[in-house]
Amino acid sequence: MKRAEQFYTAVFTFSFEKDNIDGYEMSLFPFEEKSSGITGALVKGDVYKPTKDGIIIYFKNR
Template sequence: MKATNPVIYFEIPVSDLKRAEQFYTAVFNFSFEKEKIDGYDMALFPFEEKDSGITGALAKGHAYKPTKDGVIIYFKTENIDECLSKVLQNGGKTLYPKKTDKKHGFSVAEFEDSEGNRIAVHETINNY
């Protein structure tokens, strides 16, 4: 089997799907498609097969428990400072302030979303 990027999909647990959709739309300008999958309410993140990366969903149901413990998902952003500002404006919290790795040319930060999940953001720095 050819080696590829092994992760293809993620689900972010939510307690209030509408609130979570509003939060992620305000922070990242995402639009969602609503689906009921295996009896669970889902709001699917945008995805195009031709682009690289993975997709996922906000997922609500008894099997989904928001948490700051466990796997951390990184979203790409063009500007971490603006992103964290939108997080704070929309009821989130900064958990790990922006740190820049000059050697590898990127910055990262982590925040708590509207549901209590730990989410990270990644910004590529081109001038290093």
């Protein structure tokens, strides 16, 4: 989790909001209710198994 947080913080220059929901450690991407857009979270828990065949995320910067 720490390595992923460091990566995204360096790339996007923001800070995560930390939370623990239903026993899962979460690092929430910033989001403002009054702004449009999407958000997400890094989640750490026993049901999540990182693999080299995991998801691919694409970002587009305008």
